[in-house]
Amino acid sequence: MTTRPLRSFLFVPGDSEKKLGKIDGSPADAIILDLEDSVSPSRKTAARRLVADYLRDAVDTAGLPQLWVRINPLDSGEALADLAAVVAAGPAGIMIPKIDGPDQVQQVSHYLDAFEAAHGLSAGQIRLLPVATETASAPFRLGDFAGAGIDRLYGLTWGAEDLSAALGASTNLGPDGDWAVTYRLVRSLMLMGARAAGVEAVETLYVDIRDPDGLAESSRRARGEGFSGRIAIHPAQVEPINDAFTPTEAEIEFARRVVAAFDGEVGTVALDGKMLDLPHLKQAQRVLALVD
Numbered sequence: 001m002t003t004r005p006l007r008s009f010l011f012v013p014g015d016s017e018k019k020l021g022k023i024d025g026s027p028a029d030a031i032i033l034d035l036e037d038s039v040s041p042s043r044k045t046a047a048r049r050l051v052a053d054y055l056r057d058a059v060d061t062a063g064l065p066q067l068w069v070r071i072n073p074l075d076s077g078e079a080l081a082d083l084a085a086v087v088a089a090g091p092a093g094i095m096i097p098k099i100d101g102p103d104q105v106q107q108v109s110h111y112l113d114a115f116e117a118a119h120g121l122s123a124g125q126i127r128l129l130p131v132a133t134e135t136a137s138a139p140f141r142l143g144d145f146a147g148a149g150i151d152r153l154y155g156l157t158w159g160a161e162d163l164s165a166a167l168g169a170s171t172n173l174g175p176d177g178d179w180a181v182t183y184r185l186v187r188s189l190m191l192m193g194a195r196a197a198g199v200e201a202v203e204t205l206y207v208d209i210r211d212p213d214g215l216a217e218s219s220r221r222a223r224g225e226g227f228s229g230r231i232a233i234h235p236a237q238v239e240p241i242n243d244a245f246t247p248t249e250a251e252i253e254f255a256r257r258v259v260a261a262f263d264g265e266v267g268t269v270a271l272d273g274k275m276l277d278l279p280h281l282k283q284a285q286r287v288l289a290l291v292d
């Protein structure tokens, strides 16, 4: 279990031998071997076998990239079979799509308690990352992760595609090409829900796989808002995401100056003609924690 947040989570369709063959040596902090929507219903069984084999053959599951699996939703009738197929091979974590709220995540956590015990894994070693905004009711429960007591919860992430389908929307974009207000709202609620629960906030994917500059810019903005990592859907998206979620030299330098300025138990200081108080110190310490 790393203490530093994972910056990039690269999705790979679990039934694609070709794509699975391309992720060895990936610079992604985590790979998500997908059993859900990138796999057609007729390929689910084949995907489970391929993903389980991939996990078993992985040389060093303790290092990076961490290997995660996205299972099918709880109400699909496939989720238990997914877990049964992959947990023995010790994935680092499980992504759960289309949840309605923390109780379903707790349910998967209880399943994992049993699977971990059955396979001789450490209790709680498999982390959870729910996609917490994909149904119409899910956004109303985002504040309930705080206090839900799901110890293995790694973080929360969000998605706009399934939510717009659930809402009967024909688009999830506004006239400016950015997310429409509904999706900005759930994104913010997810961010606050994650931080209120004391876990990581993972930004959704960037659809345009041929726009590294747009991806980098939007990822830097997400980090500025408090997200700690992002979903990738194409290998070319991994490095821009890793870079965007790594503090720049200028930020590190500034953070060092802020920490130095607070030396001596003062509560507020001036730096470069601007007032800084304790929230600035916390932010600076957070930046330095990412690089130390």
Ligand code: COA
Pocket (backbone or CB within 6 Å): 010, 011, 012, 013, 018, 019, 020, 022, 023, 034, 037, 038, 205, 209, 233, 234, 235
């Ligand atoms: N993981 C591993 N390899 C990938 C990959 C991925 N996510 N995406 C693309 N590749 C491979 C391709 O197979 C291709 O290999 P090749 O050069 O040997 O042919 C190479 O990288 C370049 O791919 P490219 O031609 O640019 O893209 P594509 O048109 O083949 O695929 C997608 C585009 C979007 C279908 C593909 O990126 C993909 O499957 N992404 C993941 C989708 C997913 O898991 N979605 C679920 C979460 S929303």
Ligand code: MG
Pocket (backbone or CB within 6 Å): 037, 097, 159, 161, 162
């Ligand atoms: Mg989906």
